[in-house]
Amino acid sequence: MQQALDILKKYWQHNTFRTPQEAVINTVLSGKDAFALMPTGGGKSVCFQVPALMQPGICVVISPLIALMRDQVQNLEKKGIKAISLAGSLSVDELSNLLDNCLHGNYKFVYLSPERLQAEWVAVRIKQLPVSLVAVDEAHCVSQWGHDFRPAYLKIADFKKMLPDVPFLALTASATQKVQQDIITHLGLKDPAVFKKSFYRENIAYMVFETEDKLYRIRQILTKHPEPSIIYVRNRRACHDMASQLTAMGYTATYYHGGLKEYEKEANMQLWLKDRAQIMVATNAFGMGIDKPNVKTVIHIQLPENIESYYQEAGRAGRNGKKAYAVLLVNKSDVQNARNQFINVLPDKDFLKKVYNKINAYLKIAYGEGTGKTYAFDFNEFCTRYGFNPVKTYNTLLFLDRQGVLTLTREFYQKVKMQFIISGREVLRYISLNPSDEPALLVLMRSYPGLFDMETAVNTVMIAKKAGIAEGALLGLLQKLQKKEIISLQLSGTDSSLIFNEVREDVHTLSRVSKYLLRQNENKVNHLEAVIRYAFDESHCKSRIILEYFDEQTDTDCGICSYCITKKANVVPADVVANAILSTLRTAPLGSRQLQEQLGFTSKDTLFALQLLLENEKISITPNNEYIII
Template identity: 65%
Template sequence: MLQPQDVLKKYWNHDTFRQPQEQIIRSVLAGKDTFALMPTGGGKSVCFQVPAMMQQGICLVISPLIALMKDQAENLFKRGIKAIALTGSLSTDEISDKLDNCKYGDYKFLYLSPERLQQEWIAERIKELPINLVAVDEAHCVSQWGHDFRPAYLKIAVLKKMLPNVPFLALTASATKRVEQDITAQLGLVNPAVFKKSFARENLAYMVFEAEDKLYRICKILDKNPEPSIIYVRNRKSCHETANQLRSLGYGATFYHGGLREKEKEENMRLWMQEKAQVMVATNAFGMGIDKANVKTVIHIQLPENLENYYQEAGRAGRNGEKAFAVLLVNPSDIAVTKNQFIDVLPDRNFLKEVYAKLNNYLQIAYGEGIGATYPFNLNDFCRVYNFPVVKAYNVLQFLDRQGVLTLSKEFSESITVQFLMPSKEVIRYISLNPADEEMLLAILRNYPGVFDMETSISSSLITRKSGKTEQELLTMLQKLQQKEIITFKSRGSDSSLTFNEVREDEHTINRIAKYLEKQNEIKVKQFDSVIHYISNTSRCKSRLLLEYFDETDTVDCGICSYCISKARPAFRPQEAAQAVIALLEAAPHDSREIEDKTGLTAKETVYILQLLLENDKIKLNLNNQYTLK
């Protein structure tokens, strides 16, 4: 009789399962509804892929992540397994053809988003398929107490009634006890078998360091750990800047973000995977399906939005079981900056109502109309017309998309792309000869450092705001520069499209969904508070703080995090430290960094000792900004 290990070996070339994969698989094979909480890197997909291959019929996989659906379907195809993903770009006829293939073509996996289930004809067609298992990935999305609630997930319960004899497997990488109970209830799971893998990573040292000069600290970390590393940043600009800074200092660095073309993504990924580049500088777009076992260090140089995301990204280090490091670099301004980026831009009920009404007016949709209609849409122009903050308005559109009121065709991309064809010194020369263009050009150069290397999306509203010019003046200048072959320049009239999934009913629509907005805002504020608690708590083990956040209370100090190491350090003795610094300066002048490195003092301790010695007239600063004895 075929065993799960046989399938694992045949298709995935692994001899053994990780805990608790095999128990989950056997529960599913026994026909039981099953709930599985497995942290990132735990191998969730194997838990439904193996049992599906052991049975007749097809496995239905529901996932909100289009990129992950496509990635998994392609990986299965490479292993000789037939899989189909119903992604957003398909026409009705194409979907119908693919569902016919599922029914008659010996396919083993059908991936679709929960929004597809809102189309009744698709749900009816699914009922005709020989479904052997329904796998619900990112199952926390079904709970309004989860960090990523999507009302479309509530429709999955309809499948449970349509397929009463088919086992359901709910999978998530992050869920509190309350969310777990909500998942079970909302999906209608019947006496589910529950499996939980601890969030503990015994080989992963969680480090939080204060750093005024983060680039310097990064270099110290990379020098000490020359193995593959990931540096997470918040935006595309930081991606290019950080990678360029590291390259200029002699480190092999590449970058990855959602704005790159597929060829660039693949090439940059290849450089890093083949270890021709030590460092991958990336936004959170990097990580889906990434499984490089020997990542030694994951460094965050800006605060994460929540600990769920941080745990997931940090967890990409040390998957080979060897000691690895998850480093978070912070400075005093980080909390205010991050609060401004994540919390201050959360829309309230009134802003939601205003944006929804103005959106319908902007697109000239009459009351009671609009359902099924698709419109080209330019976010920057919409925000300019109504004087809306762009990020805050975009958050409203994302929320309306998650609520199923409308569908964003894709993530917004900027409507202008620019690449300079001549070196920077020639551009500076052009600026000196054309002072009228100076402010606009400098705004582009300062905000988009990658424009010399690749086609770069730029925000026209940002450039016009920074330069004090109009959008027409900017477009005229760019067209002139293209004619002179100084740049390549492309402009699109719209940067996305919106499809309305219901008729316009302002009060009714907002009253129905506003409660979810308020709940989500409350959750996001609490999550951010948890991030602040994690970085600022200096009296608890970092690993324990993370585990307790995920409801694991029976924990012990890890012994390897920044807190545990600091606790094991000898007590700070100012007199001894001062003597050590004086002895060092007797040999030669040193700057503060050199003193910190050679004495083993922390940055704070070094500053304290230097101030003490300066106040007591023992040392002075020379013209090279080095300390020397008086």
């Protein structure tokens, strides 16, 4: 394995392999199929990139994540290794030219999506390449029981039959026992060598804290642990808000989400990677390919969609082997909020039928036509015209995309981007001098309060409707404001496009995919319920809950999670806490947070004792939320 170590050192600057990288590499070099379950941070890409560089020919990498493909291609090119991605909206001619380049351009890696292989001519052309290895990343997508099922993965088995002598390596960071078996079966792996790395992270303390004041608890955590941290939030707006709040408190914070320009993402990333910003506030768009060893805390302030995602995001802490913390902050309202976000916006069969039929009407696609054509698609206008809930409609289109019925670009809400470049006071002065522009400007400011802080994507159909003007008139106003240097403005021709991958056949198409819709919805409900159990179960070790979710059994508690710490702590009798509170309140009225800080009891013990004192009419609470002795 000296050659493999030399390659590892030359391109990745590591002197040794992690377990089980070396064993996986030896297996595929011997020509055998392999399945590797390597939790986040395990270095999956090395398992196919090193053996590909050790032998002649091309490694084909199948992945559903365009951003990850782009990231890996860029990283390989920076190392001087030729790689190419076949992702994106490419015409047949463009794709054919790229495949010609693969054949004659000395490329070592070709990245493509499983949907790309559904075109038989593409699979045939790839068969003509000198393929030495096929790596199937995110292999859990082949299982209908996984958290991210994509039917196109089921076609990979046909592609494997076209390359009978080429080893296939299936890789995933998270899969239950049932999903693991599906991967081996549905990909058609031949007697594969199976490598599993334990999900147990002995240095990560999984902490769940129930709190009404999440910002205060975040401040406590970051002050106690001033090392690099990640805070995961729900949406782009929350990224900016949280980063601003933390900066105002004196912390160094930056942010990352899918709406940033590439140079902004890179600049913010470098601030954090080079420790010029302690905290990265991010949506789940952040994390692919990130390996910062000294992350001390990863904090989630809302319930995640599933345990798989949470485990991967939490696992970005403590990669240097030192003790680290994965913190989930919750309160009772989070459960309903999560159900509203993840479950109540799932389409049912009737809604699927409505959206599919209206898309065909909207784009004027006749029955039996449409296949292979690309259509400009205004998502905002479509939802407004038919009165569809945008989130539910997006989930419907995403489902049709994953079923291979159509392909959509995800550029929603980007038709118009704008930002005020003068102060709010100056905007109000402009309105007083131009009263005819007042309705639209007031609607804009009320609908998008962040317009003064950041460039924001604006739904012009909605704004025009609320302001009672035509969309064209609104666009004219925005262009006028741009010329007067009141706003910065970006206009793009449309907000998305749809590519139909098959002809319009209403009954046939919908009956074929609706069974997957029912299973998808059932899976999503089950996945969220598992998260809720993890968050609110107070009788089991948090680490064991995660391990058991992934079918990894253990009889030993971790000893460092929030449950284990509470169990080991000396139980303070409620009357002791209550008496201490009464003694302290004789000096001055105090809030619950001040009492907790002064007395050193846990939040749970403090609040329980306060509730007892209130019920027994020993104390009362003032309008300022301070407690006083009666």
